[in-house]
Amino acid sequence: xxxxxxxxxxxxxxxxxxxxxxxxxxxxxxxxxxxxxxxxxxxxxxxxxxxxxxxxxxxxxxxxxxxxxxxxxxxxxxxxxxxxxxxxxxxxxxxxxxxxxxxxxxxxxxxxxxxxxxxxxxxxxxxxxxxxxxxxxxxxxxxxxxxxxxxxxxxx
Amino acid sequence: xxxxxxxxxxxxxxxxxxxxxxxxxxxxxxxxxxxxxxxxxxxxxxxxxxxxxxxxxxxxxxxxxxxxxxxxxxxxxxxxxxxxxxxxxxxxxxxxxxxxxxxxxxxxxxxxxxxxxxxxxxxxxxxxxxxxxxxxxxxxxxxxxxxxxxxxxxxxxxxxxxxxxxxxxxxxxxxxxxxxxxxxxxxxxxxxxxxxxxxxxxxxxxxxxxxxxxxxxxxxxxxxxxxxxxxxxxxxxxxxxxxxxxxxxxxxxxxxxxxxxxxx
Ligand SMILES: Cc1cc2nc3c(=O)[nH]c(=O)nc-3n(C[C@H](O)[C@H](O)[C@H](O)COP(=O)(O)OP(=O)(O)OC[C@H]3O[C@@H](n4cnc5c(N)ncnc54)[C@H](O)[C@@H]3O)c2cc1C
Ligand code: FES
Ligand code: FES
Numbered sequence: 455x456x457x458x459x460x461x462x463x464x465x466x467x468x469x470x471x472x473x474x475x476x477x478x479x480x481x482x483x484x485x486x487x488x489x490x491x492x493x494x495x496x497x498x499x500x501x502x503x504x505x506x507x508x509x510x511x512x513x514x515x516x517x518x519x520x521x522x523x524x525x526x527x528x529x530x531x532x533x534x535x536x537x538x539x540x541x542x543x544x545x546x547x548x549x550x551x552x553x554x555x556x557x558x559x560x561x562x563x564x565x566x567x568x569x570x571x572x573x574x575x576x577x578x579x580x581x582x583x584x585x586x587x588x589x590x591x592x593x594x595x596x597x598x599x600x601x602x603x604x605x606x607x608x609x610x
Numbered sequence: 611x612x613x614x615x616x617x618x619x620x621x622x623x624x625x626x627x628x629x630x631x632x633x634x635x636x637x638x639x640x641x642x643x644x645x646x647x648x649x650x651x652x653x654x655x656x657x658x659x660x661x662x663x664x665x666x667x668x669x670x671x672x673x674x675x676x677x678x679x680x681x682x683x684x685x686x687x688x689x690x691x692x693x694x695x696x697x698x699x700x701x702x703x704x705x706x707x708x709x710x711x712x713x714x715x716x717x718x719x720x721x722x723x724x725x726x727x728x729x730x731x732x733x734x735x736x737x738x739x740x741x742x743x744x745x746x747x748x749x750x751x752x753x754x755x756x757x758x759x760x761x762x763x764x765x766x767x768x769x770x771x772x773x774x775x776x777x778x779x780x781x782x783x784x785x786x787x788x789x790x791x792x793x794x795x796x797x798x799x800x801x802x803x804x805x806x807x808x809x810x811x812x813x814x815x816x817x818x819x820x821x822x823x824x825x826x827x828x829x830x831x832x833x834x835x836x837x838x839x840x841x842x843x844x845x846x847x848x849x850x851x852x853x854x855x856x857x858x859x860x861x862x863x864x865x866x867x868x869x870x871x872x873x874x
Contacts (some may be wrong), residue, residue, distance in 0.1 A: 472647060476611040477645045499643045501793060515708045518642045520635060522613040523659050531664055566707070587792035588706020 461525040465490065466534025481505045483521035484531060492532040492561045494521045494591075503589030506562040513569040515588070535568060544568050546597075547606035555593035563589045566584050576607050590596050591602035612654040617772065618759045619742065621662040625656055627744045632656040634769060636664070637680055637712040639705070640721045654862045664771060669693075675740070676689035676773045678716025681726045682728075683707070685715065696731035696801040697782040703727055706793055716770045719755065722762045723795075729756065729822035730801035731784050732773060736824075740772040741765070750776065756821040760809070760830065780804040781871035782799065786816075789850075797851045798859050802867040804829070809837055811871075813864055817858050818843040832872065837862035 462471045465488060472487040479498070484490045484507070494504035498517045505516045514546040516529075535542035541549070544567045554560050563586065570577060570585040577585065580602050591599060614632055616622040625632065632654035635641045644650035656662055664679035667690060674693060676685075682701035686692065691698035704710050704727050719727040719739065732752055739755045741748050744767060752773070755763045764770065782803040788794030799816040811832045814824040825842045827835050845856035 474613075477613070477652075479642060479646065479803060498646045500639060500705065503706065503708060512711045513708055514712050517646070518637075518639050518709075518712060520613065520638050520642060520645075520655065520657065522615065522655075523635075523638065523657055525615070569707075584792070587708055588708045 455510050460580040461522060463526060464528045465517070466530055471485065478521050480509075480519040480521045480524050480529070481502065481516040484516060484523075484529070490531050494558055494561055496558065500588075501590070502559070502562070503566060503586075504559050504562040506565040508565060508569060510593050513566060530565075532565055533565050535564065542568065543609060544571065544602075544606045551598050553594060553598040553600035553602035559589060559591040559593075563591065563599060567606065570603070571607055571610065575610055577603070590597050611652065613657055614654060615660055616655045617660050622656065622658060622661055622769065623742060623744045623767075626769055629654055629656065630766055634720065635657055636717045636720075637681065637714045638696040639709055639713040640644040640717060658716075658769070672776055673862070674775045674777060676715060676775065678719070678770045678772055679714050681712065681714050684781070685728075686710070690750055692784075694731065694735065694775065696782040696784040696803065697722055697728065697732065700727045700731045700786070700799070700801065703784075703786045703788075703791075703796075703799075709793075715773060719752075719762065719773070720764075722756055722758075722760050724759055724821055725796045725799070725817040726817065726822065727786065727796060727799060730799055730814035730816045730824075731803075732775065733822055733824040734782065734801040734812045735775045735777060736812070738774045738860060739770060740774055741768045742771045743767040743769070747771070751830050753824060758820045762874050778803060778807060780806040783867045783870050785867050787859045787863065793810035795850065798845070798856045798863065800860060800863040800867055802835075802864070804832075804871045804872055811868065813839050813867070815843060815860055817865075818845040820844075832868060835868055836861045839864045 496502045496504045500515045500518045507516045633652035636658045664677045667676045682704045684700040709804045715728045718726040736751045784801040786799040787797045796817040802813045809829045816822040845853040
């Protein structure tokens, strides 16, 4: 309940702690203090989804979470998806489908797709569209991203 | 900037009284944007996200109590979605999954934007707002709570703790006009509730006056609803649309939602 300057949380399965700057977001705390730059900072206003992470298993924009609110909670970033040096099946599907161009949107999309397939293992195109409506991609035109989602769903 | 993180409502209300300058933050989907872009520089923040008392919903004798911390994602799920279908539909149009997972109805009331999407369905259901402070708890109709653009009747030391609704029997729905289907602020929006028991139809609209507003017509005169809605609106020209377009769109939305409700 005290005013917080230092927080303690779980990130990608590890206990981490760090000192906060004022009203900083979880996004800048992850990137600048914990040195996890996978979550991207593009709009900082919830519009693009490139900062998407799982907070206690729920998909959120880390730019809209006050870092102090994450104290005692569990965060999974794109860095936490690969296992034993092998890409997560969703990451592999993005590679195989050629769903990455500049790659800036990719970490956020991968996290959003992991979340989607967890909730709906075999989504329809409309369900994919709705689930990814918070993730902008300025390069691909989304067709290959849809291919990647279908590929990952088909392999599961 | 200090951040207070109470773990009980009592503690939160005490901190609210002791630190009136501390800005409440729940999901943060409005507050964080203001902080990041420097539009708000509060001395302190009062984080409500750990308060179990504000979470979820409960039902007693047909009265639903929606916690201020109820997220849009939760409002879209059964059983709530079948009790308050218009609120569920409105919730589904909010932002994106990420925003709906985090944004709350309490935050929507706190922001009190004329475009707040939770407001028309709740107004049309004659919802009451539950306000608590260290002095006690009071309730008031949502229509009285919303005073103007980003202005509410929240008194110093108070927090919104819940919204109380007694869902009426009868069809209801919500519709919203925006530039696309996701991630848009409403150009205008409208919720309709057919209250068979009261023998009336209520429509509440957003983004077409300083607050969301509710219009009531007797069931027998339901056909007049679109015109009444337009009369009650006072839309403005802005970057998203002209006032004339909004009037036209409101008339269409009122007729369309009414038809959807009465057809069945
Ligand atoms: C990308 C994006 C898209 C969006 N799309 C939509 C949309 O389509 N429709 C829509 O209506 N809104 C939209 N919003 C706005 C926002 O998500 C909603 O207003 C949401 O309901 C805010 O809830 P929150 O819990 O995040 O509020 P917060 O940001 O935590 O708080 C909002 C305000 O309410 C106050 N407050 C919060 N809880 C309480 C309480 N219990 N008692 C008193 N005051 C309180 C805060 O001090 C603050 O002033 C969008 C926002 C973003 C960033
Ligand atoms: S950086 Fe968070 S949504 Fe764009
Ligand atoms: S690949 Fe460049 S933004 Fe998506």
